Amino acid sequence: MAHQTLSIEQTRDMMIAVAKKIIESEPILTDADRALGDGDHGVGMERGMTAVVEALDGADFPTVGKVMMAVGKAMMSTMGGASGALFGTFFRAGGKALGDAEALDGEGVAAFFPAASDALMERGGAKPGDKTMVDATAPAAEAASSVSGLSVADALKAVAEAAEAGKEASKDLVATMGRAKTLGEKSVGKPDAGAVSVAIITATMAEFAAS
C-alpha cells in the first residue's frame, strides 16, 4: 500500500533502491552520453551510486535531510567531472531544505526538489532549454511546488511524471553545455544523459513510495 510518509529508515532504503536501479541502468546512461557527450556518464553514475550504497547501507541518520546529504556527499566525492559536482549539489541542497524533519512527506518533497534544482542551476549555470539534467529537474521542481498537501507517494508520483516528461522533451532540444564535442543540431532527437538519470532517480523514488 502507498505510503503517507517515509521514515528515516524508509527514506534511506528508498535511496539505496535508487542507487541500485541506476547501477543496473549503466548501459542506458552510457549510450545516452556516448550519443551526445563523451560517454562516461554511465560509468560515473555507477561509481557514484556504488558509493551511495556503501554510505547508506546499515547506517543510521538523525534526519531524512541527512540521508539526502549523505547521498550527495557520496556522489560528489567519487564521481568527479561535472555531474559529480552537480548531483552532489542537488542532493546536498535538497537535503538541507528538509531541515530537521524526521520523516519525508508531501511537504518535504515540495521543499526538496525546488531547492535542489535551484542549487543545481546555480552551480552549473545551465537554464531550462540548454539540454541538460536541468530540463528534468526544473519541471520536477515546478511540479513539487504544488504537492505539499499530498501523501509522499502521490507527491513523488507527480514529481516523477514531470521529470519523465522533461526528459522526453529534452529530445527536441539542441545541446549546448558541458560536453567535449558540442553537437549542436546533431543532438536533436536524443535525450540528455543527465536528464535520463534524473528521470530514473525520481521514478524509482515514486515506485518505492507507492509500494
Add this chain to the structure above:
Amino acid sequence: MAHQTLSIEQTRDMMIAVAKKIIESEPILTDADRALGDGDHGVGMERGMTAVVEALDGADFPTVGKVMMAVGKAMMSTMGGASGALFGTFFRAGGKALGDAEALDGEGVAAFFPAASDALMERGGAKPGDKTMVDATAPAAEAASSVSGLSVADALKAVAEAAEAGKEASKDLVATMGRAKTLGEKSVGKPDAGAVSVAIITATMAEFAAS
C-alpha cells in the same frame, strides 16, 4: 681508341662521368639498400656524386691524386652516414697513394685500389665475406696488384671485371654489418648495395679509359 694513360683533365672528366652514372643509377641503388638495408643508399650516393660534379667541373688540379682526393672530400662531406665516411676514405686514401703523378697509368691503378680498399677495411672494420662494399673493393684491389705493366684502359678493365665478379658473388653472402635491421639468411640472393656502387664506379672508369 683505348688510352695508354689519362691526363689530369681526362682523369677529372672520367670521375665526372662516374658521378653522372651513379646519379643516373639512384633507383637501382635505392632498391638494393631497401632490400637489405634502410633504403637510403641511392639518395646518399646521388647527393654525394652531385657534390663531386660540382667540385670537379671546370676545376684544375695539380695531380691525378688530388682529383681522387677531391672526389673523396666531396662524398665525405655531403653523404653522411656510414657510406659517406667509407667512400670518402676510399678515394682519399687511393688518391694519396698516387703521390704526385700527373697522369694515371697502369702503375697508378695498381697503387690506387689496394690503398683505397685497405683504408676502407681499416675504417669500417669489415672483412671480405661480410657482405659489404669490401666484397667488391677487395677483389678489385687484388686484380689491381698485377696490372702495373698494362695501359690504364686494360688495367681498369681488369679491376672492373673483378669488382663486378665480387658484387655478383656478394649475392650468396649473409649480411652482417652496418644495417638498421640485420637480415641474416634473408639477405642471401641479393647483392650488397655498396658493392653495386663500387661495380658501377669501376665499370664507368673502365669504359671511359677504353673510349
Add this chain to the structure above:
Amino acid sequence: MKKLINDPLKVADELVEGLVEAYNGDCKHVGARSIVKTDIPDGKVALLIGGGSGHEPIYHGLVGKNLADGAACGDIFAAPPPNIVLEATEAVDRGKGVLFLYGNYAGDVMNFDLGAELADDEDIDVRTVLIWDDVCSAAPDMKKNRRGIAGLVPIVKLVGAASQSAASLDELEAFATKASLQTRSVGVSMSPGSIPATGKPTFEIDDDVIGLGMGIHGEPGVGEIPMKPADELTPEMLDLIFEDFAKDEEVEALAEGDEVIVLVNSLGATTMMELLIVLRKVKELLTARGIKVYDVMVGPFVTCQEMAGISVSLTRLDDELKAAWDLPCQSVCYSKMEGRNGG
C-alpha cells in the same frame, strides 16, 4: 595504441604514485589523490593547482621548488572531486590562505568551487584565478568562457615564483590575474590521443585537415583547415594571438619593444623536431614586429595522451613578471636555472 599500464581503472592513482617517486622525497601523497610539497614554510601564501589526469606532465607535474605547493588530481580527463580539493587545500594551507589556479573547464570550476566551500567551512581563506588562454574558444568579450590550455605552464611558473615572497593572498591573486591576462594561446590538432581505459580515440579528424583552435579533448575551435607546411600554419596561429591582444580592451596590443615568453607546446606525439621548426618561424615573425623574446619554452608540457598537435603561447612580461621568471624552479614538468636563456 599500446599502453604500458596495469589496471586501466587505476591509471590515475598509479601515475600519481609514480609522480611522488619522481620527486624523490620533495613531495608527498596526500588524501585520495593529491600531491603536496613536503617543505612548505609557515606563513607562506599557498598555491594550489589541479585538474584531470592524462595530460601529463601537467597539472600535477607543476608542483615543485618555486612552483605550486600542491595539486588536486582528478581521474583521467575528469576534474578532481571536491573532497580531494579540500584535502589538498588543507595540506598546503599555512594560515595565509590558498590561491586556486587552474584551467577554465566547467567540471573543474564546479568541483573546485565546491572544494572552496568545504574549505571555507574549515575557515581556510581561498581565492580562485582561472586560466583561459585559448583565444579560439570564445570571442574577446566572452573571454571568461575560454578554455585553459598550454598558457597554464608559464602562468604557474610565474605565480609559483611570486608565491615565494607574496605578502598576502590579495597580492598573489592580483599577480596571478595579471599573468593570466597577459597570456594568450592558439592550438591546432592533427590526430587524437586514445582514452587509456577504452583505447578509443578522443575525437575524429580527417588525414588532410588540421583542427584550428580545437581543444585538447577535441572541443570545437575555429574549424578545420587544410593540412599545410609549418611556415604557412605558424603565421595564421600567431595572427590570431596578435589580433586577440589588439581586440581585447583589457590589454594593450602587442607592440614593438614588448618582451614575451614564447611557449611552443606539443600535445603528445608531435615531435620536438616539429616544435623547433615552428619556433624558428615564430621567432622570425616576432622579430619582424619588433617584439623581443625574453625566454623560450619548447616541448610537451600540456598533452592529451599521444595526440598530435601543437599550441603556441605568448606571455607579455613587465618588470615584476620578469623578476618572477628569473627565479629558478624544479619540477617534473618544467625546471630552469636562475635567470633565462640569452640573459
Add this chain to the structure above:
Amino acid sequence: MKKLINDPLKVADELVEGLVEAYNGDCKHVGARSIVKTDIPDGKVALLIGGGSGHEPIYHGLVGKNLADGAACGDIFAAPPPNIVLEATEAVDRGKGVLFLYGNYAGDVMNFDLGAELADDEDIDVRTVLIWDDVCSAAPDMKKNRRGIAGLVPIVKLVGAASQSAASLDELEAFATKASLQTRSVGVSMSPGSIPATGKPTFEIDDDVIGLGMGIHGEPGVGEIPMKPADELTPEMLDLIFEDFAKDEEVEALAEGDEVIVLVNSLGATTMMELLIVLRKVKELLTARGIKVYDVMVGPFVTCQEMAGISVSLTRLDDELKAAWDLPCQSVCYSKMEGRNGG
C-alpha cells in the same frame, strides 16, 4: 602521421635553426650544421657531442650551461659528416683539447673518427669516449659493440658538469669513461616512428608484442615478447640491468647502499603517464634491493619521432659523480636547479 614541417629534405637544417632560437642567444649556428655555445671560456677543456637528427631533444639539445659546449648534427638518422665534426671541433676548442662523447653507431664512429683526423691536421687535441649503454645489444664481454641509447643523457649531464672544472683532457676523458662504464640501459619498443621524408615507418612490429631490447631505429635486441602490464614488464627490464652489472667484470654488481640516477625515457609517443607508472615499479624494485635513488629523470629525452616505447637507465654514482650531478644545468633537453630532488 601528419608532420608540421616544410621541405622534407630540409628538416634537419630547419630544426637546428629553431634550436638556436630556443637558446635565445646562448648558442649560435656554426658551419654547415653545428650548434655551439657563445660563451666558452678560454682554457676550458671542450666537450663535443653529436649524432643524427630526428631524435630530439637529443643530441644537440644537450648543448648548454654546464652541459656540452657544442654538437655536430647529422641529417635525419644519419651521422654528421666529418667536415661538420671539424667545424664544430674548431668552434669549441679553447686550446685545451676537445672530448668527443657520442653514441656507439658505426656511421657515427666512422665520421667522428674522420673528423678527429681532420682536427689533428689542425693540431687540435681530440679524445673520444663512446656511449654503449644498451645492454641488450651485445654480451658483456662484447660491450664495446653495444649501441648508445638513453643513458647518453645522464652521462652528458655528468661530463658536462665535470668539464667546467676539468684541468686537462686526460682528466675529463677519465671521468667520462667512468660515467659511461657505470651507466646501463634496457629499452623496449611497442610501435615505430615514421621517417619525415617518406612518412614510412622505421620498422614493423605486431600489435600484441613488445620488442625487448630493440634499438631506437628498430635494430634487433633480445627478441619479441608478448605485450604485458607495466608491473610485469618493468621487473624483466631491471633484471637485465642488474644481471649486466653482475656479469661484467669491469664493474661491481649493484649492491645494497649503492646510489643511482634513475632515468625512465619515452621514445616519443609513450606518455608521461606511462613513464610514471613504470617509475613507480622501478622505485619499488630498487628499494627492495636496498639501492638508493639519488635523483630521477623522467620524460622524452631520446626519441625516434613518434615511436612508442620506453627505456630504463641506471647510473651508479660515487662521490665525484654526485658532485657533478648536483651542479645546475640548462638546455632544451634537460635543465635542473642546484642540488637534486630529495636532496
